[in-house]
Amino acid sequence: MSTPSPIDLASWLARRVPIDAGTEPAVAQDVVRDWLRAAMPKEWRAAAERGGVVALREVRPRAAYEAWYPAFADSGLAVAMWPREYGGLGVGTPLARAIEEVLAPYNLGRLNILGINLAGTTLLQWGTDEQKARFLPRIVRNEERWCQLFSEPGAGSDLPSLATRAVRDPAHPDRWLVTGQKVWSTWAHHSEMGMLLARTDPAKPKREGITYFAIDLRQPGVDVRSLRQINGDTEFNEVFLDDAVVPDADRIGPVDEGWRVARTTLSGERQMISGAGSGAGVDNLGGRSVERLIARAKEGPSPAWADPLVRQRLMQLWSQKQTLSWTNLRARGQRKAGRPPGPESSVGKLLQTRHNVALQEAWVDVAGLTSLAHEPGDDDSHRLVFGFLRSRANTIEGGTTEVQKNTIGEQVLGLPREPDPWRGAAWADIPRS
Numbered sequence: 001m002s003t004p005s006p007i008d009l010a011s012w013l014a015r016r017v018p019i020d021a022g023t024e025p026a027v028a029q030d031v032v033r034d035w036l037r038a039a040m041p042k043e044w045r046a047a048a049e050r051g052g053v054v055a056l057r058e059v060r061p062r063a064a065y066e067a068w069y070p071a072f073a074d075s076g077l078a079v080a081m082w083p084r085e086y087g088g089l090g091v092g093t094p095l096a097r098a099i100e101e102v103l104a105p106y107n108l109g110r111l112n113i114l115g116i117n118l119a120g121t122t123l124l125q126w127g128t129d130e131q132k133a134r135f136l137p138r139i140v141r142n143e144e145r146w147c148q149l150f151s152e153p154g155a156g157s158d159l160p161s162l163a164t165r166a167v168r169d170p171a172h173p174d175r176w177l178v179t180g181q182k183v184w185s186t187w188a189h190h191s192e193m194g195m196l197l198a199r200t201d202p203a204k205p206k207r208e209g210i211t212y213f214a215i216d217l218r219q220p221g222v223d224v225r226s227l228r229q230i231n232g233d234t235e236f237n238e239v240f241l242d243d244a245v246v247p248d249a250d251r252i253g254p255v256d257e258g259w260r261v262a263r264t265t266l267s268g269e270r271q272m273i274s275g276a277g278s279g280a281g282v283d284n285l286g287g288r289s290v291e292r293l294i295a296r297a298k299e300g301p302s303p304a305w306a307d308p309l310v311r312q313r314l315m316q317l318w319s320q321k322q323t324l325s326w327t328n329l330r331a332r333g334q335r336k337a338g339r340p341p342g343p344e345s346s347v348g349k350l351l352q353t354r355h356n357v358a359l360q361e362a363w364v365d366v367a368g369l370t371s372l373a374h375e376p377g378d379d380d381s382h383r384l385v386f387g388f389l390r391s392r393a394n395t396i397e398g399g400t401t402e403v404q405k406n407t408i409g410e411q412v413l414g415l416p417r418e419p420d421p422w423r424g425a426a427w428a429d430i431p432r433s
């Protein structure tokens with residue numbers, strides 16, 4: 001894929017909807033409704049209003065959505081809380097929620113979600129003005145898709161022990177050469193750019209000698225190999241780096257301080273999974289919200305809703321979701337106020353993944369036999385089973401449940417830190433398998 005042409009900032013800004021931080025929520029909602037009427041194909045609107053997500057899926061193939069998506073991106077509505085010059089509207093949390101309420105029935109899933117929630121969040125906090133102007137508009141328009149190159153075969157939960165090396169190119173000191181292996185890199189095979197952590201000083205303790213880079217994957221030193229999963233999908237990859245080149249201009253944050261930068265990305269990831277990021281969280285994975293489940297439980301000649309134990313279970317899920325949305329509000333508020341990532345993203349991630357597992361279990365129980373076996377073309381049932389199986393992965397990605405509990409134990413409850421006999425030792429002196 002060739003690098004997209006530069007974006008003309010003035011004409012790009014002119015395509016934003018007329019909403020800013022001072023707009024009244026009710027006025028903003030009218031603006032969004034007008035925009036939807038003018039910019040979204042009539043057929044999609046009619047389908048969403050008639051039959052929600054399921055009807056939309058029938059008239060809106062993925063390719064058509066991708067082709068239309070830049071119009072959504074240009075409106076500013078896809079990342080409403082981002083500054084205007086980088087693709088947003090510069091609005092605060094309450095206004096963003098009011099906007100999202102109007103958008104929600106049209107299921108406008110954000111494309112490039114790792115780009116928006118992980119790379120975008122990180123660049124907004126740590127990027128230079130030049131890096132923000134170069135990368136962010138392309139992220140929002142889905143022109144450059146990003147993946148996360150953090151985990152390695154020997155560094156998952158203990159990510160700071162990573163071994164991929166970056167050294168200054170002796171022939172060109174203004175660039176770095178990167179060698180090593182990454183794994184579990186979601187969608188790397190569809191990505192043009194990667195968020196990369198590499199060790200730049202092995203003599204320092206493990207958290208202190210890491211640097212954060214934006215790496216262009218369109219080069220010979222990068223070999224992306226897909227991993228086929230048990231269900232036939234290929235979501236993850238191994239990424240081999242062999243003297244891959246990164247210009248120093250694409251270093252994000254100071255040399256050897258990449259761990260601090262990475263914490264912003266990891267917090268963005270937890271917020272994405274918990275639903276506090278831009279766009280829908282996993283509660284809406286496959287469009288299966290608690291509200292839809294309640295509606296489904298009321299369907300049919302002998303509805304599951306008639307059973308008081310089912311009603312109790314569904315109302316517990318609904319209450320959990322409300323509590324979670326308040327936790328997410330706190331996380332968004334922190335981010336908007338420019339405060340560093342705090343433990344609330346761990347709390348949100350833990351609650352959301354637990355909630356999602358319980359929600360998907362309830363869905364398959366309410367759906368009954370179709371969860372066990374369905375006809376090959378039955379996309380709805382397929383998604384239901386997929387959502388059920390996928391909810392387990394949410395408890396691992398972005399830091400496992402056990403690791404979130406450690407973080408909460410140490411940072412919220414003030415419990416003693418995990419013992420680490422190598423604390424303070426040079427990374428190079430720590431034994432590794």
Ligand SMILES: Cc1cc2nc3c(=O)[nH]c(=O)nc-3n(C[C@H](O)[C@H](O)[C@H](O)COP(=O)(O)OP(=O)(O)OC[C@H]3O[C@@H](n4cnc5c(N)ncnc54)[C@H](O)[C@@H]3O)c2cc1C
Nearest residue numbers: 148149150151156157184185186393396397398399400402
């Ligand atoms: C769906 C999915 C998508 C992913 N996408 C990406 C991606 O795009 N980019 C990327 O870089 N990585 C990605 N990952 C990798 C993910 O970040 C790691 O899988 C995760 O951090 C756990 O690391 P690990 O698999 O090496 O397990 P390990 O760290 O080996 O953990 C194994 C088990 O030990 C437990 N454990 C480990 N340490 C402790 C401890 N100190 N206390 C208590 N229990 C502990 C863990 O909870 C786990 O149950 C993805 C993973 C999944 C499942």
